Amino acid sequence: MEAHLRVRAALLLSVLALLSLLARSSSQEIQIVNAERRIDLTSHIVKVFLTLKVENIGASPASEILLAFPPTLIDRLALVKAAATVGKRKKKSYLPLDVNPTELPDAPNGTKYFSISLLNPLSAGESATLEVLYILTHSLEPFPAEISQSESQLVYYRDSAIILSPYHIKQQTTFFKTPSTKLESFTKVEPTNRAGTDLKYGPYENHPPYSFSPIIVHFENNNPFAVVEELVREVEISHWGSLQITEHYILKHAGARHKGVFSRVEYQSKPSFSGVPSFKSLLARLPPRVHSVYYRDEIGNISSSHLRTDPRKSELEIEPRYPLFGGWKASFVIGYGLPLQDFLFESPDGRRYLNFSFGCPLVETVVDKLTIKVVLPEGSKDPSAVVPCSVEQHLETKYSYLDIVGRTVVVLEKINVVPEHNSPFQVYYNFNPIFMLAEPLMLVSVFFLLFIASVAYLHVDPSIRK
Known part of the structure; x- marks a missing residue:
């Protein structure tokens, strides 16, 4: 019996190791040639628009692309949508893609994943452009936490200057859009540029998978929460x-x-x-x-x-x-x-x-x-x-x-x-x-019964006679 249990345990470990190896090989077969992220902070609902140009550098076709999120964002993630870009310029169109949460056995630091299913598998050497939208709620932290009637509202937004991804990213840029020009402070990760209500991080080149560079943006946001x-x-x-x-x-x-x-x-x-x-x-x-x-x-x-x-x-x-x-x-x-x-x-x-x-x-x-x-x-x-x-x-x-x-x-x-x-x-x-x-019919029945009852009452003589 014990030998049987040991065999089953060894088989289970082998399967997990194989899944881990397949996940790693899948990640190594894809690279992101260019990534552009635009984060809209003008409301209390944070909208992130992500454009990814992905390339299959492996030998076998790839049928899905993975999106990675830190575990702190999962509870605040309200929506994830993706579309494939077809055509160029005026003839450009977008084809919706299925996006579903998935798990990897070797996810580092509790990273959570969503899988984007491609309409057609990406053959070796081919590239595709994906448009991703994800929306975050309760992600702006008021600081100070209390203000008087005459004060403006300042908030923190925490993120990473480097896009969290299971793939190697050759080049990436992140843009922040704030509701006003009043920007109290922001973390600098060179190159970083600010112009009016826009804040630009990058371009950054050749970052390995799971790179992360935490940043904080402290700005004014007086929109209704x-x-x-x-x-x-x-x-x-x-x-x-x-x-x-x-x-x-x-x-x-x-x-x-x-x-x-x-x-x-x-x-x-x-x-x-x-x-x-x-x-x-x-x-x-x-x-x-x-x-x-x-x-x-x-x-x-x-x-x-x-x-x-x-x-x-x-x-x-x-x-x-x-x-x-x-x-x-x-x-x-x-x-x-x-x-x-x-x-x-x-x-x-x-x-x-x-x-x-x-x-x-x-x-x-x-x-x-x-x-x-x-x-x-x-x-x-x-x-x-x-x-x-x-x-x-x-x-x-x-x-x-x-x-x-x-x-x-x-x-x-x-x-x-x-x-x-x-x-x-x-x-x-x-x-x-x-x-x-x-x-x-119920109303008719009720009125009919009331009518019968009233007729019966009128024909009954309640007086007591000798």
């Missing part, structure tokens, strides 16, 4: 012709915390000087043909909102009851109705499906936890959801007025949601139209 700690969107389908949306928000200003006393007189009399990092309004982009819009909080209806509609979109500008400074929160509800025919369709196999937008309607907002509840009509069966990103799914049951068996609710949950997640998703289900008669 709007973070929705929790958003619950309920989409209720009624086959009688309407779609009712109810959205519950817990909103927070995630910037530097406010210290001292808030002066509304100073805030209103000196808007360009007092409370610059705060925000008092947000913009929500809603579908066209929206109606019956309401906006309220725990106290009641909030009248400080403006709705603009046109045939293509609707925009709702909302103002909380008070301006939000760093660390302050606000809870509110937005509700509206939509015509059912714009969002409910029938598939070729006879199933019905809802086509609606995933994500958060608020512009430039991070959602820490998003829950979407699609309430199907009573009697719906076999629901299934098709979502363009990875989510947690489960089913619930909701009871409403005149329901008999309850309504099926498809629940979709996702953390770390950014505006780039706002894309259509579908919920499919089977529905027998006979169930549409259940509520009218």
